[in-house]
Amino acid sequence: MVKNNYTVLIADDDPDYLFQVAFYLRKAGYEVVAVESQAEAEQVILKMKPDIAVFDLMMESDDSGFILCYKLKRKYPEVPVILATAVARETGVSFGLNSEQEREWIRADLYLEKGVRPEQLDQEIRKLLKI
Amino acid sequence: MAQLKVLVVDDESGIRSGVARILGNFHVTYPFMDEDYTFSILEAATGEEGIEIIDRDMPDIMLLDNKLPGIQGVEVLEYVRKKNLDIVVAMITSYASIDVAVRAHNDGAIDFIPKPFTPQELKTSIEQITKQLYLRRITNTLKVEGRKVRFQFLSVLSHELKAPLNAIEGYLRLMQERQLGNSLDDYASAVERSLQRIESMRNLIMDLLDFTKVSFERHLENMQEINLKDLVSMAIVTVSPYAIHKDIGFNTDIRRCGKIWADPNDFEIILNNLISNAVKYNRNGGTVTVTVDCSEDDFTISVADTGIGMNADEREMLFEEFSRIKNEKTRNISGSGLGLSIVKKVVELYHGVIEVTSEPERGSVFKVIIPKMQVTNIQSQNENTTGKNS
Numbered sequence: 001m002v003k004n005n006y007t008v009l010i011a012d013d014d015p016d017y018l019f020q021v022a023f024y025l026r027k028a029g030y031e032v033v034a035v036e037s038q039a040e041a042e043q044v045i046l047k048m049k050p051d052i053a054v055f056d057l058m059m060e061s062d063d064s065g066f067i068l069c070y071k072l073k074r075k076y077p078e079v080p081v082i083l084a085t086a087v088a089r090e091t092g093v094s095f096g097l098n099s100e101q102e103r104e105w106i107r108a109d110l111y112l113e114k115g116v117r118p119e120q121l122d123q124e125i126r127k128l129l130k131i
Numbered sequence: 132m133a134q135l136k137v138l139v140v141d142d143e144s145g146i147r148s149g150v151a152r153i154l155g156n157f158h159v160t161y162p163f164m165d166e167d168y169t170f171s172i173l174e175a176a177t178g179e180e181g182i183e184i185i186d187r188d189m190p191d192i193m194l195l196d197n198k199l200p201g202i203q204g205v206e207v208l209e210y211v212r213k214k215n216l217d218i219v220v221a222m223i224t225s226y227a228s229i230d231v232a233v234r235a236h237n238d239g240a241i242d243f244i245p246k247p248f249t250p251q252e253l254k255t256s257i258e259q260i261t262k263q264l265y266l267r268r269i270t271n272t273l274k275v276e277g278r279k280v281r282f283q284f285l286s287v288l289s290h291e292l293k294a295p296l297n298a299i300e301g302y303l304r305l306m307q308e309r310q311l312g313n314s315l316d317d318y319a320s321a322v323e324r325s326l327q328r329i330e331s332m333r334n335l336i337m338d339l340l341d342f343t344k345v346s347f348e349r350h351l352e353n354m355q356e357i358n359l360k361d362l363v364s365m366a367i368v369t370v371s372p373y374a375i376h377k378d379i380g381f382n383t384d385i386r387r388c389g390k391i392w393a394d395p396n397d398f399e400i401i402l403n404n405l406i407s408n409a410v411k412y413n414r415n416g417g418t419v420t421v422t423v424d425c426s427e428d429d430f431t432i433s434v435a436d437t438g439i440g441m442n443a444d445e446r447e448m449l450f451e452e453f454s455r456i457k458n459e460k461t462r463n464i465s466g467s468g469l470g471l472s473i474v475k476k477v478v479e480l481y482h483g484v485i486e487v488t489s490e491p492e493r494g495s496v497f498k499v500i501i502p503k504m505q506v507t508n509i510q511s512q513n514e515n516t517t518g519k520n521s
Binding site: 014015016017020023027058085114 | 290293294297298301302305310324328
């Protein structure tokens with residue numbers, strides 16, 4: 001599997017989660033750009049075009065992930081975005097891409113609960129990149 | 132494309148047509164708005180005419196001149212407020228006296244556009260107003276659902292509790308799969324990070340327990356005469372390992388304030404949280420100053436630090452549950468985001484207030500002011516209750 005032509009941008013303010021995901025994805029052959037904040041991710045988007053992005057939802061603000069989605073999609077509508085968050089559905093707050101309305105609002109291609117195994121993330125990325 | 136109706140109330144026709152021209156091809160965009168907002172203009176030359184249009188067409192935004200031939204702008208504004216209409220109002224005015232400005236602001240005008248204005252000035256204001264309107268409507272929708280606050284608490288809690296578990300699980304899997312190498316040394320930082328995450332999770336759980344405790348009724352049998360001097364000393368001792376590590380010095384100035392009846396646990400919570408924050412968010416080698424002072428009616432506990440401070444935006448969200456100020460400077464400071472909301476709850480139990488003044492890079496001062504009367508009242512309630520029970 002040669003994947004190092006593909007660059008994954010990951011933004012997550014949990015340094016441990018970021019380290020772990022970046023570690024696995026690099027091992028799986030991706031180029032990884034890993035940043036810890038919405039602000040840094042915005043800087044990256046200005047300078048380069050990733051092939052796919054994985055954003056944490058809550059960083060500096062509760063909706064950092066949404067804002068990053070919006071900004072990335074405005075610049076590169078074709079780049080797929082995965083939103084990851086540890087906010088659980090069992091609390092009654094479910095925001096996913098379940099309804100048409102949500103899909104319209106949240107311009108992400110996939111919504112993942114955090115704690116997803118890295119292999120699964122790799123699979124989802126491959127699906128979205130069609131490789 | 133969504134269209135917002137903008138009503139311009141101004142007796143100068145030049146202003147009205149100017150606004151119509153400038154906004155005619157203007158649009159505003161905002162994250163998650165799928166469509167841009169455009170504007171259609173309604174015009175009124177007098178306040179009376181303005182009110183007629185409000186009743187008939189229900190505009191979204193109103194640009195309002197104060198100085199009008201008949202009724203004045205502020206009266207139109209008052210009409211909007213009294214009928215509780217969902218219209219965002221900005222005053223356009225060449226000269227606004229302080230009185231008018233204050234009155235208009237109190238009646239809900241959110242912006243002032245000075246006259247004469249450039250097209251860019253108008254556009255900037257309209258952009259702000261549109262965002263405000265958009266957010267206000269979203270917030271209203273959420274309020275209608277009512278349960279939002281509780282859900283938010285639960286969802287953030289679940290986020291905060293799950294994140295460290297995920298991190299620790301991730302490190303354990305790295306070990307299980309021997310991803311970082313075969314020697315135990317290869318995993319030193321993974322182990323260290325896991326331990327840190329466990330520590331911060333433990334703190335969160337402790338804070339959470341405090342939080343549930345103060346949400347309940349006061350246990351009146353716990354009320355007793357407290358000695359603030361001892362409680363302050365205890366709180367300083369509790370935080371001293373960390374303070375020594377950061378080379379923080381303490382100054383205390385505790386005035387005798389007569390008898391204070393309270394649940395000592397409550398004041399332990401207040402002092403522990405404020406003093407440990409003052410150490411946590413201090414610079415290395417900084418100082419924490421704790422003073423207790425009193426007047427006839429109340430007593431004041433003040434905790435000052437010489438740390439990183441906060442800006443106005445950060446101050447505003449400070450007492451909300453789970454609101455942690457996230458920036459470069461706080462990145463390596465761990466906290467549950469519950470401490471200050473707990474303090475606020477406790478202080479309010481004693482009918483007190485908590486205030487903060489702060490300056491970025493200079494430090495913050497937290498002041499808890501509690502009326503002496505209230506503390507005595509709780510005491511007499513206590514006696515009453517005991518009386519009934521016996």
